[in-house]
Amino acid sequence: MTQKIDFKNADFPIKFPNKGEPQYLMVILHGYGSDGNDLIGLSSIFQQVLPHAVCLAPNAPTSTGFGGYQSFPISDLSNRELETGTVSIAPYLHNFIDQALEFYKVKPENLIIAGFSQGSMIALHVGMERKIAPKAVLAYSGALTAVADIERRIQSKPPILLCHGGDDEVVKPSYTIQAFDTLTKLGFTVEKHIIQGYPHTIPPEGLKASLRFLDTQIKSVTHS
Secondary structure, eight states: OOOOOOSTTOSSOEEOOSSSSOSEEEEEEOOTTBOGGGTTTHHHHHTTTOTTEEEEOOOOSEEOSSSOEESSOOSSOOHHHHHHHHHHHHHHHHHHHHHHHHHHTOOGGGEEEEEETHHHHHHHHHHTTOSSOOSEEEEESOOOOOOTTHHHHOSOOOOEEEEEETTOSSSOTHHHHHHHHHHHHTTOOEEEEEETTOOSSOOHHHHHHHHHHHHHHOSSOOOO
């Protein structure tokens, strides 16, 4: 049974457009053990170039047992575990996105998916499975998973920005380098930023690069 999402009485943070009705939908996916409140603050930054976006930061569907949420359990960063996890959670996020697009009356091509760490893995996975390509996918400190059958899963090729702290000891920056190489060979438009001096976080330089990237992908933008 498809889970019905209650957007009117949401249990996750929502940032409405600065002006007018939503024209874009931005879904921001948090990392393992966190929740939507951790990243919803980024919406104010993204809305500098997306003033008509409604930004949703849903909590992942299951509890970690220590106050946070997870999209799938992580005991290590083995390829098999990450692949199994992202494949298992993808239908949940597709359902969430489909219902959000309908509820806010946003065109599917005006979807932006962003994610950090575990959320980044899911953003990349789901973004290319959308039949209508999202306007952009922003992936911070993550990895490209389920690579073995990736060509079979590709339904569209959204523009992708990859960003990673160069001193990340949680998810190594080599994951983003590998993702860039794979996606580029598959014909995606990909921009990569490895920012030295930063651990497992979203560097300020990465957010600046994101605004430039969104500004390039979305032509009807107004700057604050």
